[in-house]
Amino acid sequence: DIQMTQSPSTLSASVGDRVTITCRASQSFSNWLAWYQQKPGKAPRLLIYKASNLQSGVPSRFSGSESGTEFTLTISSLQPDDFATYYCQQYNDYPWTFGLGTKVEIK
Amino acid sequence: QVQLQESGPGLVKPSETLSLTCTVSGGSIRGYYWSWIRQPPGKGLEWIGYVYYTGSARYNPSLKSRVTVSVDTPKNQISLKLSSVTAADTAVYFCVRDRSSGYWPGEIDYWGQGTLVIVSS
Numbered sequence: 001d002i003q004m005t006q007s008p009s010t011l012s013a014s015v016g017d018r019v020t021i022t023c024r025a026s027q028s029f030s031n032w033l034a035w036y037q038q039k040p041g042k043a044p045r046l047l048i049y050k051a052s053n054l055q056s057g058v059p060s061r062f063s064g065s066e067s068g069t070e071f072t073l074t075i076s077s078l079q080p081d082d083f084a085t086y087y088c089q090q091y092n093d094y095p096w097t098f099g100l101g102t103k104v105e106i107k
Numbered sequence: 108q109v110q111l112q113e114s115g116p117g118l119v120k121p122s123e124t125l126s127l128t129c130t131v132s133g134g135s136i137r138g139y140y141w142s143w144i145r146q147p148p149g150k151g152l153e154w155i156g157y158v159y160y161t162g163s164a165r166y167n168p169s170l171k172s173r174v175t176v177s178v179d180t181p182k183n184q185i186s187l188k189l190s191s192v193t194a195a196d197t198a199v200y201f202c203v204r205d206r207s208s209g210y211w212p213g214e215i216d217y218w219g220q221g222t223l224v225i226v227s228s
Contacts, residue, residue, distance in 0.1 A: 001168075034214040043201055043218035044152070050214075087152060091205070091212045095167040096142075096154035 002026055002090050006099025012107040019075040021102045023088035028069050032092040035064055035073045038101075039084045047086075048073060078104070109134040111202045111219035119196075119226050125189040129202030129219055136160045136178060140207045141185045143176060145198040146221070153198075157205075158185060192226045199223050 003026035013019050023033070031051035036044035046055045048064035051071055061076040075082055083106055088099040115127035129141070143155040156166035158176040166174045175188040185202060199221040206213030 032212045032214075036215075043221055044215075045218075046214060046216055055216075089152070089214075091207075091214055094154075094157075094165055095169070098152040098154075100151045 001095055002029065002093055002097055004088055004090055004097050004099040006088055006102055008102060009100065010103045010105060012105045013078050014107045015078055015080060017078045017107075019078050019082075019104060021073045021086055021088075021104075023071045023073075023099045025069040025071070025090060029090065029092035031066055032090060033064075033066065033071045034089045034091060035062075036087045036089065037082075037084045038087065044087060075104075109204065109217050111204065111217055113200060113202050113219045113222040115222060115224070117223060117225060119192055119224060120228050121193055121226055122191055125187070125192050125196060125224055125226070127187045127200055127202075127222065127224070129185040129187075131183045131185070131204075136180060136183050136185065140205050140213070141176075141178065142203050142205060142215070143185075143187045144201045144203055144215075145196075146201070147195075147198045148223075155187065155189075155200075194226050197224065197226045 005024045033051045035048040038044040051066040052064045063074050065072045085101045085103045087101050110132045112130045119125045137160045140157050142157040156176045158164040158178045164176050173190045177186045201221045202219040203215045204217040205215045
């Protein structure tokens with residue numbers, strides 16, 4: 001299985017801050033990596049696919065990038081609606097695996 | 108707009124079989140891969156397995172001996188059966204669709220709202 005190590009597990013930030021979340025894969029694979037946002041009691045929502053492609057309807061302050069086995073989600077200017085938990089997911093191979101999540105909290 | 112709705116018992120006894128159904132509306136299940144994903148309370152996400160609309164399926168090796176995922180095309184439904192459950196199977200279970208084709212993998216674009224299943228006597 002491909003293991004996804006996500007960091008940090010918790011992040012405290014203020015509105016307007018630039019936020020970066022990282023996922024490191026246990027092995028190299030093509031860019032079949034997605035980022036999801038989840039709010040309490042809700043299903044996750046797709047933000048980024050194929051490592052850097054913005055899903056339709058998602059604000060442009062969200063972006064994704066990759067460098068080798070490291071994948072990054074960046075929120076350029078944190079908004080009140082962005083306080084949530086974020087997960088990375090590799091879908092290069094089965095079983096699909098997810099990072100353990102990053103909770104973005106209000107500082 | 109495609110919508111997925113999970114349904115089934117919210118309480119299952121240990122050693123019994125968990126059975127859930129996902130009803131798809133606003134679109135056909137034909138041509139797509141459908142998966143079940145679960146999330147224990149306060150924890151992360153675990154992929155359980157997928158079924159293609161043709162009926163072919165694949166499972167997470169960690170659950171493979173206990174899982175069956177199937178499809179009912181005329182009813183536009185996907186089903187999950189998980190046998191010999193324990194408290195560790197307590198989770199919110201999500202039905203999802205992904206954008207895979209026969210040529211490349213696909214990310215999850217639609218999620219059901221999820222249904223909480225508690226395993227307890």
